[in-house]
Amino acid sequence: MPLTVLPPAAEADAILGRQAARESAARTYARALPIVPVRARGMTVEGADGRRYLDCLSGAGTLALGHNHPVVLQAVREVLDSGAPLHILDLATPLKDEFTTELFASLPEEFARDARIQFCGPAGTDAVEAALKLVRTATGRSGLLAFTGAYHGMTAGALAAGGDVDARAGLAGTVQQPVRLPYPFDYRCPFGVGGPQGARIAARWTASLLDDPKGGVEPPAGMILEAVQGEGGVIPAPDEWLREMRRITSAHGIPLIVDEVQTGVGRTGAFWAVQHSGIVPDVLVVSKAVGGSLPLAAIVYRGELDVWAPGAHAGTFRGNQLAMAAGTATLRFVREERLAERAALVGERMLARLRALRCLLPAMGDVRGRGLMLGVELVDPQADADPLGARPAAPALAAAVREEALRRGLIIELGGRHNSVLRLLPPLTITDEQVDAVLDRLGEAVHAASALPAALPAARSGLQR
Structure with a gap:
């Protein structure tokens, strides 16, 4: 029987389908990030469909030097x-x-x-x-x-x-x-x-x-x-x-x-x-x-x-x-290579840019972190704030941002209360150019998701249940 060769995108879909049929219902990252990595180097991951991504998950912080460091x-x-x-x-x-x-x-x-x-x-x-x-x-x-x-x-x-x-x-x-x-x-x-x-x-x-x-x-x-x-x-x-x-x-x-x-x-x-x-x-x-x-x-x-x-x-x-x-x-x-010191400097730079984005994107309720362990808490900007100025978490919006980020070639994950925090864990070897690309794509993703009609109302109803 001749071997059927599927186009890359179809083969990726086939692999994801077999995973869904065979693997436990407890799988997590595979649900939120429907990609099939086949090659990786540094911060770049290539999927079976030929698309490339900047990886800000780094194996949940495992890959201090990124993928396949020499x-x-x-x-x-x-x-x-x-x-x-x-x-x-x-x-x-x-x-x-x-x-x-x-x-x-x-x-x-x-x-x-x-x-x-x-x-x-x-x-x-x-x-x-x-x-x-x-x-x-x-x-x-x-x-x-x-x-x-x-x-x-x-x-x-x-x-x-x-x-x-x-x-x-x-x-x-x-x-x-x-x-x-x-x-x-x-x-x-x-x-x-x-x-x-x-x-x-x-x-x-x-x-x-x-x-x-x-x-x-x-x-x-x-x-x-x-x-x-x-x-x-x-x-x-x-x-x-x-x-x-x-x-x-x-x-x-x-x-x-x-x-x-x-x-x-x-x-x-x-x-x-x-x-x-x-x-x-x-x-x-x-x-x-x-x-x-x-x-x-x-x-x-x-x-x-x-x-x-x-x-x-x-x-x-x-x-x-x-x-x-x-x-x-x-x-x-x-x-x-004094990468801890570099992580401190790059982290401060990323925090500064994220805080500037926060002034433009009201759904970014809080920006925090230390070094290259950063978080952005997404909130419903139309809801009432508490006495300290914090608004209700927006988990549906966070999920939409994660999806929009993936479309733009950026891998991020969620955490925090109600899964409303965008987590950034780039490798310590991240370059200045990659820093700019990550923050540009993240800002675009938050802007795009905030414009989706379902994201924030879904967040409000989810918190009221």
Whole structure:
């Protein structure tokens, strides 16, 4: 039987159709971004239909250097050509030793001096589970302090620590719920004051709860937080608030876990987001970019917490040699090329242009972020504002903007409350020309979507249900 060759667009549609028929209903990005990537380099992705896109998703922050960076490809080729074992459980290898050395060299000196590392399963959520297990083992306690808006993964313990109640629907009784604390959110301050005062009240709430002998909170095993909430809507924590969380946890003997799965390796304009505030956590959770685009996850923690017995935590795929080689190359390149510093500068430039766009496009309610972790919250500009000036979120408009952006060759994703925040996570290697192209296309997409008759009314009715 002769082989039928379909036109590129038809073949892409056929692949998408087979995916829809075969894959789980839980698939996410594939629904919102109906493209079939076949080639990628740097920030550019080419689909099976021949179209090219600028990728501002970067594997949800995994691709610090973009797609197929030469230093990553070279590191992987060298391992493949060397005959080194690719699967080694937790045995010592030169590749693991080199990766660990490079990783520790990137950490705050006070933390690295006595740190230990535990390699986990391949995903960030596995490392979060390991962190929770570690502090519970070390303290003999079981409770947890976590924050509104948090996201730490989709396995049971990590899901419980997150703030998304919809994601836990149907799982009642299978996860241990933490004590939920307020995360400072300037645009939608839970206390109705915003700014530094809102952050001070949030910190005071936490301190009061732990100091009050009748507050109903038993001493927890740990506190887990993000220095910049990603899935929660790109919300940077004020540095002073982070320092206060460190002071409170230290005073109460509570291990502080900082989830840097998405913020690490230069993303926020410092190699690790904790370095902006100067705090030193007890446990650092790392994944995504540390594997150089390949699966790798680990926790790094203070030596005094290292009370595990041999085999107390394990995982078959904790020794990914290719990921360690790719990760070493990525960590070294980010350090040597000072890409964290560049991320800070480029991020400020992008924020400035986004704020200028906000003055022209009233549906852009808030612009925020740190480094190259940026968010634009879309709102209904015709609705009444709250006392702080924030208008209702516009999820239907955000979805329309994402679609309009894709039509213009720009890949972005949504997050935040009501999925109304446009998230920008470009690679740290983004060029000045690509910055301009991203912002031009984004502005055009917001303008076009705002003119669609269904977008904002749909947003209003969706929030009223």
